[in-house]
Amino acid sequence: MTARHDIHHGASENGLLILVVGPSGVGKDTLLDAARARLRDDETILFPRRCITRPAGSVGEIHIPVRAEDFASMAKQGAFLLSWRAHNLCYGIPNHVRNDVANGKIVVVNTSRSVIDDARDLLGSDHVRVISIRAHEDALRQRLVARGRESSDDIEQRLRRASAYQVDGPNVIAVENDNDLETGIGRFIDAIFHRPAHTDQAPGNRVV
Numbered sequence: 001m002t003a004r005h006d007i008h009h010g011a012s013e014n015g016l017l018i019l020v021v022g023p024s025g026v027g028k029d030t031l032l033d034a035a036r037a038r039l040r041d042d043e044t045i046l047f048p049r050r051c052i053t054r055p056a057g058s059v060g061e062i063h064i065p066v067r068a069e070d071f072a073s074m075a076k077q078g079a080f081l082l083s084w085r086a087h088n089l090c091y092g093i094p095n096h097v098r099n100d101v102a103n104g105k106i107v108v109v110n111t112s113r114s115v116i117d118d119a120r121d122l123l124g125s126d127h128v129r130v131i132s133i134r135a136h137e138d139a140l141r142q143r144l145v146a147r148g149r150e151s152s153d154d155i156e157q158r159l160r161r162a163s164a165y166q167v168d169g170p171n172v173i174a175v176e177n178d179n180d181l182e183t184g185i186g187r188f189i190d191a192i193f194h195r196p197a198h199t200d201q202a203p204g205n206r207v208v
């Protein structure tokens with residue numbers, strides 16, 4: 001569903017789109033919210049809200065609510081840099097992000113694993129970093145149930161999707177979010193700045 005436009009011309013050397021990916025329940029929005037709060041004084045780093053056909057006021061992420069009947073026409077009019085469908089919802093990253101990256105900003109967004117290559121095609125791999133949040137499969141279920149946003153059927157559907165994609169290619173940083181939240185936040189912020197961080201990557205059923 002992603003419109004293809006070439007923005008290689010004129011892109012700033014420093015601009016970077018950071019895609020935060022991983023299976024539902026792994027902690028993407030939680031880590032993003034914490035980083036957004038801690039880095040709020042850094043004008044070079046932006047955490048834009050996503051357009052989602054999910055009603056406003058849902059548990060968790062603060063998003064830009066879009067009516068399902070409007071989403072397709074918005075996508076056709078080029079409103080989104082990236083867009084995809086998942087969990088019976090439509091998601092869009094607003095198109096202004098392309099200019100933010102071209103102007104040298106670091107833009108951090110929660111996206112589907114299915115649009116990583118679209119982003120690389122659109123912005124060039126040098127301007128895309130992928131932060132792949134990982135956790136044990138059993139942690140995903142516990143967290144989705146505790147979050148209480150989805151029905152049990154939706155949770156099972158999300159868990160089935162957990163291992164649907166492999167995250168690979170250039171400039172991918174894995175962040176383990178199995179431990180306490182503060183550890184996960186520290187690792188996530190290190191990955192945004194691409195600071196080498198200690199990761200005790202224990203074996204087990206990790207979900208990339």
Ligand SMILES: Nc1ncnc2c1ncn2[C@@H]1O[C@H](COP(=O)(O)OP(=O)(O)OP(=O)(O)O)[C@@H](O)[C@H]1O
Pocket residue numbers: 022023024025026027028029030031060143144146147177178179180181182184
């Ligand atoms: N390290 C952690 N330890 C314990 N609980 C966590 C940790 N990280 C996140 N959580 C909790 O797990 C639940 C799911 O987190 P979150 O909504 O951020 O996941 P997500 O990857 O954004 O999921 P989705 O893609 O479905 O939105 C939340 O209730 C959150 O508080």
Ligand SMILES: O=P(O)(O)OC[C@H]1O[C@H](OP(=O)(O)O)[C@H](O)[C@@H]1O
Pocket residue numbers: 021022023024025029086087091110111112113114161162165
């Ligand atoms: O499984 P994949 O395609 O990687 O991710 C599918 C969707 O699940 C998550 O959405 P939400 O935050 O749960 O609404 C991701 O942000 C993405 O939009």
